[in-house]
Amino acid sequence: MSRLLPLALIPLLIFAPETSRADSYFQQFVHYTIQARLDTENHMLIGTEEILYKNNSPDTLRQFYLHLYPNAFRNEDSALQRSYRQRYNVNLFNIPKAHRGFLDIESMSVNGSPVIPEIDDTIARIDLIQPLPPGESMTVILSFREKIRKHLGRAGYRGKQYDLAQWYPKVVVYDEKGFHPDKFEAFGEFYGEFGTFDVYLEIPHDYAVAATGLVQEGDPGWNINRAGKTSNSNKKQTGTYKTVHFHAEKVHDFAWSASPDFVVQDTTWNGVKIMSFFKRGNKKWKDTTLVHGVRALQWLSKKVGPYPYPQLSIVQALMSGGMEYPMIVLDGKVSEGLVLHEVGHIYFYGIFANDERAEAWLDEGFTSFQTGWYLEDRYGPWGKKHEWSFYEKITPQYTILEDAHRSLFPILRKGYGERLATTAEDFKNSYYTTVYVKGALFFNALRYVVGEEAFDRILKTYYERWKFKHVNEERFREVCEESSGLELGWFFEEWLHTRKKCDYRLDKIKTVRRKDEKGYRADVEIKRLGDIVMPLSLEFTLEDGSKRTYRIEGRLRTIKESFELPQKPKRAALNPQNEIMDLNLSDNFIPRRRDLQFDWPNNYYYPEDAYQIRYRPGIWYNDIDELKAGFLFQGSYMNEKAKRRLGVYYGLESERVDFSISLEKPIRLFGNNGSMSLSGYKMEGRNDITISLFLGRRKTLIHPPSHDFTIGFNFHELRNKRYVVDTEAYEEEPDVGPFINYVVDPQFDILSSRLTANLKLGRDWGGAKFDYERLATTVTFKTRAGWIPVSAGLRFFLGLVGGQMPLQQKFFLAGGGPLAQEQRFFLRSPGAIWEDLNYHQAGHGNLRGYLPGDFGVNRLFALNFEVGTQLPLGFLKKISGGIIHRVHWAGFVDLGEIMDKENPNALSARVQSLTDSGILDATLIDAGLGIRGELRFPFYNLGFRLDFPFFVNHPEVNGETDELRYRYVFSLDAAF
Ligand SMILES: [Zn+2]
Known part of the structure; x- marks a missing residue:
């Protein structure tokens, strides 16, 4: 704080309340008791909810808030739909009225006194008649009526299956920042208050139900369709209902899925019951999902800490992707990576409950990172779970890390990168790529900076200290610094709070024989082209093939270091694994790497460490040249920079050589991305030269509209009319002039x-x-x-x-x-x-x-x-x-x-x-x-x-x- 404080402010400061609460962590306690009847005729959920709420904060609460998420799907005016319109200019929810959903509170009381909540979109606000002092509890009782939407987003019904997530009036978190009454929008997920759930679900008797929590009473229907049985053997009359009581502790949400067509399988690992619910006849899901569930728990328990709940359910969901809830995950497809990702969320979101809207990177980044780590650990750098196909064997494939880089780096190179620590609704370009991919790469870079062992300690300490609590950047950073003994403020600041880029270049190496003839000295010069400073690792490969690796500081713009080596170095590489998100890895090697590839169709592999040249043979026929054959060569870095193309073809009968050539260079002009290009050909009687400038104008990556301009000059002539198919529609003289294209x-x-x-x-x-x-x-x-x-x-x-x-x-x-x-x-x-x-x-x-x-x-x-x-x-x-x-x-x-x-x-x-x-x-x-x-x-x-x-x-x-x-x-x- 500045010492030149205006005098007028001093009295205010004296009376200002204590605002620093770093050492006084608290969290509220909630006990929900919910009774809900599923009306499958009308797709309604009718119920009552009792919330016992204990105020563990040091503050007296005068308000209380509830999330009513289904209201996001009530009509076109919801915040969710507005944010979709603003963002994409599309109405994704242009759905028939009968398919929409909502959640109404019918009546409500606080400590026995009736109250009328003020409803705004997905938020209900209640002004407490009696403020709730620190340490005190109150009881909220309400009845609700929910119209279940036809499946959209994360929940709803389709056919007879009901996936119910964010379905009940849910308590808004109160933490050191106060309440978080955030309306539900296009981006961003959830934040829940830890507590206990007792949920009584009244469902048709022939339904099987999967849910957060353990069954206390009633028949969940798990024996109706045991795997192995071919059909639903429960022949009771339709229209009868049963009630199933689920109980869960130390969770902050409750989700469930019910269907008469679920086949149920289970197994036990380390005292945890793992259950799989899938549609009858789904052979892919059978058995494999349980195996993946067990592997996920083994992995997470080993790397982070023991799975703390008695049960895990993996459900074949109506959604196409996957979604996590405490003790239950809903997955649209069977995939080991998806199971790992979502079960990983039961840790990074469930056990470590961050505010997913404010800091999505902390849960999505973490679990994406751990999923990649698991797949690499189990299957190698490519994370390949299956046998390589013939095509995969003959064409190069991206590793997990390269794949992450190739989706993120083009966005960063084009200047559309965003800060990781951005609130979900403030993302303009790339919420998913930033939060999931850059988020995962952040943790990968952290592991590189602190080292494997310290990283293991970080995870264990994080678990011990913060399980079943609300976490955030600061709490995680403290654990990192403590466990590694390193000051990491710079790392968190640069990678989370800035849009800075990381780019180093291994400029030159001079090798001299030492005077005593006992080896060599390598004088290395490295240039820092980006603004982010990272510790570097330099790897020499010596004449006998052995390697020497050194860590060096990356702070200076020009880094000069000398190394004593026992033999002459053959090669040198600067961070060849690219843990530091170096945006141009091709200049990190001496000698520079070249990649020569046969240009198979559907091959989109562009290595990040080399300039690539692809070649492809071409052979065809025409009446003049008769058989015509040649090659097309295409060079580029990542199919973006230094694009060059050369095609050379020979006509067997005409004995003519034809060619085509083009050069393209990316440019930035007036804040827009574009390119300059020069191309020409001499091909089958035609000569053509084009020079052009292309500019693509868009404010953000995703907001329409996009404008593309090309301005250029073209020369075209026909020199040999024999090559023309319709001679009545073609003339020979040169055709010259400028052109403008606009899209x-x-x-x-x-x-x-x-x-x-x-x-x-x-x-x-x-x-x-x-x-x-x-x-x-x-x-x-x-x-x-x-x-x-x-x-x-x-x-x-x-x-x-x-x-x-x-x-x-x-x-x-x-x-x-x-x-x-x-x-x-x-x-x-x-x-x-x-x-x-x-x-x-x-x-x-x-x-x-x-x-x-x-x-x-x-x-x-x-x-x-x-x-x-x-x-x-x-x-x-x-x-x-x-x-x-x-x-x-x-x-x-x-x-x-x-x-x-x-x-x-x-x-x-x-x-x-x-x-x-x-x-x-x-x-x-x-x-x-x-x-x-x-x-x-x-x-x-x-x-x-x-x-x-x-x-x-x-x-x-x-x-x-x-x-x-x-x-x-x-x-x-x-x-x-
Ligand atoms: Zn996720």
Whole structure:
């Protein structure tokens, strides 16, 4: 505190209450007694709740708060729904009214006196008539009525299963910061008061129920569907109910799941009963889940401390991910990692109960870290639980640590990184990546800084001191400092409270032979490029293959150190394991590492420690070159930096060498990420050079809209007309000029939408023949995949070109035209594919029914509409061994209006005759049905589209007479 305190403040300070409570930890005690009846007809939960609340704080309480979480799903105005709208501009909860949920308090009393709570969204506030002094208790009694929502988020019903989490009026925590009456929002989880639960669940007699706590009384239904029995053998009349009493201590929440279809398995480990609840017929879940449950408890008990509860239930949940509650976890899928993560939460959230909204990293980071640690410990750096597939054997795979880096580092490198210690609702870019991934890497870095042994001591001490208590950063840091003997304030400050980056470079090494000839001296220079300071480790590999590792300080911007070595060092590496989150690891090695890879399809491995060069052979055919073969080389660091591309191909018959080349460099301009690029090719009779500058503008990573600008200059010419498929639509002279492309993705509500505009100015510079202005604009709307079973899309296209343009720059009625086609090797030159295939290269007018008679015009307006659903062809997936992944059907209509019929200059004689006969005055229409499929091969995913435009209103354009007849077009791309 400053000594120059204004005098006026002094009296205030004298009377200010004691605010420092660091040494006076307290926590409140709560005893819930809840009776609830599950009405499966109306999806209601009707009940009463008695809360015995003991005030262990040094403060007199004048208010009391309860969470009413189900109200987040009551209507569009809830804080949860508002925060989704603000954040994503989408209404994720645009669900039918009948599927919504809420929690109403019907009546309430405090110490026998009726009170009316003030309800605001998910928070009920009660002003206490009698304030509650320190050390005193009060009894709150209420009756509640809950409408259970159709499953959404973490809870609800689907079919006969009910997953009930955050379902009862739940006491808001009072700690040294006061009450935490936080409304439930898009991000952030929970915070509960420790205590005892006695819950009496009244459920249909044929239901099995899994819950926090131990059964005291009643039949939980666990014998109804013991594993091994094939069907529900309980034949009592429907409509009868049973009551099951669960009791739990030292927990801060109570969750349960009930279904008549659960199969129940259990086992015992170290006195703990481990139970697994899953749907009948789920072979994957059977047995394996119990094994994973046992392993989780063994691991956590060994690393942290004994599992302190008598029971653990793992339930096959309705949600797709997983969610943790005391003594019970709800997992959407069977996965060892997921079981480890969620059971880990019973420690890091359950036993060490932090405020998950204020410090999500402390529970999510910790349990993500321990899950990775477990998988590495058990299965090695890749954490591979199964046999490697053939594909995995021949292609490199990310280790657990590399995988974490590759999801986080691009966000940090692009400047969207956020502080770990951010309150959940204040995250703007990357809540999940920051909290889970960077959170886990924080603990990984901590283990590196303090060392393995001290880290083990930290976990044990943390457990002994803070089990069944509320933890936070300060409490955890104190344990770390005490157990390691290190001052760690800097570490917590830099990694949790700043957005600073860590980046070191091993600059140079000079090796000199010592004068006494007894070894070598290595003079090392390291540069600190980032702002975070970390202790470094430098590893030398000597001539005989042995290694020497040294810890050095990383504080200076230029670090110079000398090392005495018995032999000449062959290699040196600075933190090769990258425990320090070094954002560019490729410069941490001398000599620098190179990675040469065969470019397998679906191979997304970009090593963080090396510059990668991929190579891929290419072989195809066209009538001029005949067999054509060559290689494509692509170099980059992490597919982000220093991107270079070179393709070289040889035509066997023509004896011509073709090539393509491109260079790209990322840049930051006006606070935006972008790139500069130079590319060119000499390919099958065409020459092309493009130079461009790209800028992507977005305020945050997730908030729409995003804007992409490209400005550039292009030179294009055709030197050999023999390579052109449609010679009537292509001209040879050079086409030169600047261009601007703009793409905006506003993403509103349930539609995804996109506007693209590109403006090209053809200029007669340097004696070029063409001089024109060309504008192409497309707007598309598509339904988002998700809760709508129908997918629909609408596209508008407007193309305008004026002046002296080459034929290939016109707008084509049926598809993207020759310039779009020549970007694909199999469409570029004659003979590459079967001529009668009717390949539809999407674009421009997209009137697919007019494909055989396609031609270009100067002004074109078009509209395309598609609607369809997925075909229930699960059996095809089965019999094809998963290759036929998905099949959709779609109905489509395309409309096109040629806006310059009077000016069909430079069109072919055929088109001229169509113009003369007045056919093109009308709106051109086609319509039909099609299927879209996705094939998944081990090495390759292939989408295809087969459209049947049965109806074409002017068949004369195609040289046909019948409007209605069989026609087809084929494509590997979506229509739009
Ligand atoms: Zn988690």
